[in-house]
Amino acid sequence: MTRDKAQDDKMFNCSQTWEMDQVVNHYGNNASKVRTFVEACCKNNTIKNSTHLQVYSLIKKHLGYDIPV
Numbered sequence: 572m573t574r575d576k577a578q579d580d581k582m583f584n585c586s587q588t589w590e591m592d593q594v595v596n597h598y599g600n601n602a603s604k605v606r607t608f609v610e611a612c613c614k615n616n617t618i619k620n621s622t623h624l625q626v627y628s629l630i631k632k633h634l635g636y637d638i639p640v
Contacts, residue, residue: 585613597639
């Protein structure tokens with residue numbers, strides 16, 4: 572699954588299940604770990620007002636997974 576580069580500049584919405592699914596599905600076998608991380612970031616407002624690309628960058632920084640292409 573390729574990343575939607577047009578979506579990268581749009582704000583990530585924690586309340587939209589489909590957006591969460593879209594992000595975590597890029598990480599294959601690591602999807603559940605990424606989901607847990609992103610959900611925690613939503614709860615503590617770490618990714619409030621973040622773009623999709625910023626969310627991918629945060630995942631790379633904290634979990635070490637490459638930004639999907």
